[in-house]
Amino acid sequence: MTAPPNGRSLRQALAATVSMALAAAGTLVAVALAPEAHAAGVPAPSPVGISGRGATVPFKEQEAEYAATNGTLIGPDRLYGHLPSEASGRQAVTLDAPGEYVEFTLTAPANAMSFRYSLPDNAAGTGRDASIDLKINGNQLKSVPVTSKYGWYYGGYPFNNNPGDSNPHHFYDETRTLLGSTLPAGTKVRLQVSSTSTSPTFTIDLADFEQVGSPIGKPSGALDVVSDFGADPTGAADSTAKIQAAVDAGKAQGRAVYIPQGTFQVRDHIVVDQVTLAGAGPWYSVLTGRDPVNRAKAVGVYGKYASQGGSKNVTLKDFAILGDIRERVDDDQVNAIGGALSNSTVDNVWMQHTKCGAWMDGPMDNFTIKNSRILDQTADGVNFHMGVTNSTVTNTFVRNTGDDGLAMWAENIPNVKNKFTYNTVVLPILANNIVTYGGKDITISDNVMADTITNGGGLHVANRYPGVNSGQGTAVSGTTTAARNTLIRAGNNDYNWQFGVGAVWFSGLNEALDATVNITDTEILDSSYAAIMNIEGATKGLHFENVRIDGAGTYALQIQAPGNASFTNVTATHIAQSNPIHNCVGSGFVITRGTGNSGWYADPPACTGNWPAPQWTNGGVPGGGTTPTDPPTDPPTDPPTDDPTVNLAKSRPVTETSHTDVYPASKAVDGDANSYWESANNAFPQSVTVDLGAAKAVKRVVLKLPPATAWATRTQTLSVLGSTDNSTFTTLKASAGYTFNPPSGNTATVTLSGTATRYLRLTFTGNTGWPAAQLSELEAYTG
Structure with a gap:
């Protein structure tokens, strides 16, 4: 236990x-x-606060x-x-x-x-x-x-x-x-x-x-929707026409329009063009409402549609759009933001309870959503729909969308050079965390994707859905770059197909996906089913480099269509199936293996008639259950807090300079004091390094050998080092001898000063009991 x-x-x-x-x-x-x-939930990696990736949230x-x-x-x-x-x-x-x-x-x-x-x-x-x-x-x-x-x-x-x-x-x-x-x-x-x-x-x-700051004051020279146009900040009266009049005047006079503190009833689109609409902050200035009779009309701020000439040079910032959409009707334009907005920016806008946060219909160019929150939508968080180019969503937090979290859909008109960067996308209830359906030279980088629910994966690149084909220039083409993304508990079961969808997956349903797709410097953690998957048509030109797969409910690779892919420095651990690849297309899918790969390749692969039940681990250790009545039996430790009683090293990724026979370093962090790591003999110095997942103020390291009395007293000489980047290490504790004595549990404790450390390394230079480094448990604590 x-x-x-x-x-x-x-x-x-x-x-x-x-x-x-x-x-x-x-x-x-x-x-x-x-x-x-305390609730004592099973520790599971959090998508919030991952250093260098995802949105920086307040x-x-x-x-x-x-x-x-x-x-x-x-x-x-x-x-x-x-x-x-x-x-x-x-x-x-x-x-x-x-x-x-x-x-x-x-x-x-x-x-x-x-x-x-x-x-x-x-x-x-x-x-x-x-x-x-x-x-x-x-x-x-x-x-x-x-x-x-x-x-x-x-x-x-x-x-x-x-x-x-x-x-x-x-x-x-x-x-x-x-x-x-x-x-x-x-x-x-x-x-x-x-x-x-x-x-x-x-x-x-x-x-x-x-900590919410004070309300932002009215910009110099701005028009005020209340004092200048009579909008009602109590929300009692319909302010749609008065805010629209203020926006129109702002465009005509070249002046910003200010929404002061208050809640404003808006029952239809506010149409913006060549104007700045700014509030006192999303906690203070709120647009809300819906037409009481025509339910297809509701609060939203829209550019003119492309058929009307589109809008340009618009800034929307520092307010909230809190809708009242309680159903999904795809024909209703009841989104928080929409239309065509070229050379425009949405900054620090809170979007909640609308159909989509932003559904953008091009052609339009150079549009940015940043520093925003999109919550509780009935459909997509954002969709760059047809003819959206050179546009970006960045530093935005998305949670609980009814469909794709962030999507690009090049329906009939090409999407080109769009970017989704530094976003956190959590819990899309249907479909994918982040997806591009078609598109040329697309970038999806530095994001965090977590907790996919059904009928989708974490990251999806596909020639799927109407209007996505090479004949119209809308298929995946050029180079798709997916770099430095972290996926946690992504992918899930598709209740139509009745098999698992990969955390990262590709589809050539409409026609073969035949372009350069680079997936680099990425972590795929605790996938619900397969880590990587392709399906339908063919998928060619996939390149995986510096990818770490840690935990998959079924397979590392699930290959269901022809194509080709290269793999360099791709490592996989804690894969539920003993054979890490499922492939029934045989040589139709060509794998090119570079250097540095481990854990994901098998020849021959598995090809079974039945899809295996997933083994879920909430962190990356085998033994997880597949139903609510079979919870993980050996939960990992990736604590969400700095609880001083929690062992930060348990079940974390670990590397070694060497090991002998069947005694790898993983046995030093498996929570079992009877199993152990042993380095190569007569080859000091030897090291073991554990990745704690995030920089922690480690103040105590507990070292153990097996408690059996057969392990006679011995002294091991070692030093403790730490790093935040796994490159530059500093000495946390100088080399010293530590005695392991069976009557006292074969345990030694090293006290540290609490220097922030993500990568914790022990370097052994001697052992009086055996000519190798030996360790059954390496435990790290913040107290």
């Missing part, structure tokens, strides 16, 4: 009992926790499964249609009785929070409204309204709100609230149920805490 997380005693851990939590999505195994316990995120609670832990579970499968990290906490709570401890000052939650649907499929208490250090601050009216879809695509149909999904929503003052680090922020009369359960997924 592994040590209980969060420092709970073994008695407390054993006191937890198993109960069944029945949700509208199905029956789930849950662990009922003792009062005042909030600190905390998962409910690691917080203090007397509620019920659900998950981990990745089965489509199950409540925890749509939670971040595939785990959450359900509260189903008055007095139950989740309590977060602030790690930095904050005056605002968002939290992600799920309530059950009602019998009519229209959702229910409720509230949950928000307490600060035990004292009631306010009751926060919550609802399920923006979730719960049923049936087949494009889905409906009829609970009588099968296939329930899209369970979660999120809300935000200001805390009234700046709360210091260490403050306890509790979400607590006071009554179950309006909702039988409240499931909490996570909370994001941030």
Whole structure:
């Protein structure tokens, strides 16, 4: 048995009992926790805060499964249609009785929070409204309204709100609230149920805490939609026409237009051209609303369509568009931003509860979305749809889209030289995290993609969907660059095909994908099914270089169509299937192997009639379960916090200078003190290096040898080094002798100063008991 997380005693851990939590999505195994316990969720890599990749966000995120609670832990579970499968990290906490709570401890000052939650649907499929208490250090601050009216879809695509149909999904929503003052680090922020009369359960997924600045003042010379045009900041009156008049005047006079603090009812598109529309900040200036009669009209800020000449030189910044879209109707233009906007920028705009965050119809050129948040959409987060060129989405956080997170679709008109860079895309409920359907010279780099739900993968490059073909110049062509991306728990089951979709996948459905596609310097972690996949038609010109696959529920490679690919320095570990490749097209798919590869190649590959059930690990260690009743038996440790009791090295990637026989370095981080690493004999110095996943203030290293008395007392001479980049190492502890004595557990402890370290290295120069370095466990702690 592994040590209980969060420092709970073994008695407390054993006191937890198993109960069944029945949700509208199905029956789930849950662990009922003792009062005042921590949720003790299975540690799983977080998509937020990965150094150098993804969006730089203004909030600190905390998962409910690691917080203090007397509620019920659900998950981990990745089965489509199950409540925890749509939670971040595939785990959450359900509260189903008055007095139950989740309590977060602030790690930095904050005056605002968002939290992600799920309530059950009602019998009519229209959702229910409720509230949950928000307490600060035990004292009631306010009751926060919550609802399920923006979730719960049923049936087949494009889905409906009829609970009588099968296939329930899209369970979660999120809300935000200001805390009234700046709360210091260490403050306890509790979400607590006071009554179950309006909702039988409240499931909490996570909370994001941030320090929101003061409202941004009106720019010099700007027109004010309230003081100059009479828009209503209380939201009581329809302000559509008055804001449109302000925007038109701003264009005519060459002046910016300011949206002051307030909530403004907008029931149709505000059409912008050659104007700046700026707010006081997305927490203060809010556009919301929908036509009460014509439901195809709703709040949105649009450029003119290309057929109308398009718009240009537009800046939209520092406000929120919070819609009221509760269904998916693809013909309705009820997106937050749309039309054609050339030479234009969207900066720091919060988009939520619309159909799409931004659906852009070209031809249009040089458009940028940056520093924004796109949440809880019924369809795509962003779609560059036909004829969008030289355009970018960057430093944007996307979560809980009803379709692709970020997409480019070159329907009939070429998309050229577009970029998705430094974005974090989490939990697309349908389809892919990031995709380009066709397109020439496309770049998808420095992103983080996590927690794909169904019918898609993390990263997708394809000649699929109408209008994507070489005859119109819209197929994948030139060079597609996918560099420095991290994919976590990506890929999932396709309920139409009934097999797994790869975390990174390619399709030549319309015609062969025959271009240069470079996938470089990328991590594919804990994939739900295959790590890499191709299907349909043919896929040619794929090049993988410096790619690390760590954990795949089925295969490293799933080959289902002809083509060719080259692989250089591609490594794979923790692949569920003993044969890492599935290939039934044989020599029709040509693999060119360069140097530095390991773990993903087999000759012959597997070709089976049945697709294997995935083995999910929530981190990259074999032994994970495939159903809610079979949770991971040996969960990895990739802790979301700096809990001083958590072993940061357990199950992390590890390298060595050498090993002998069947004693590789992986045995030094597997959590089993009876297995061990042993280097080559008579060849000092020898080293072992473990990647902790992120820079941590390591203050204590515990070294172990097997506890069996056959391991006689010995002294090993070693030094401890650290690095943040795996290139430049500094000495954390000078070389010294450490004695391992069986009566005291064959354990030695090295104390360190707490220097930030991601790559922790031990270098051995001597061993009095054997002419090699030996280590059964390398443990690292922040306290």
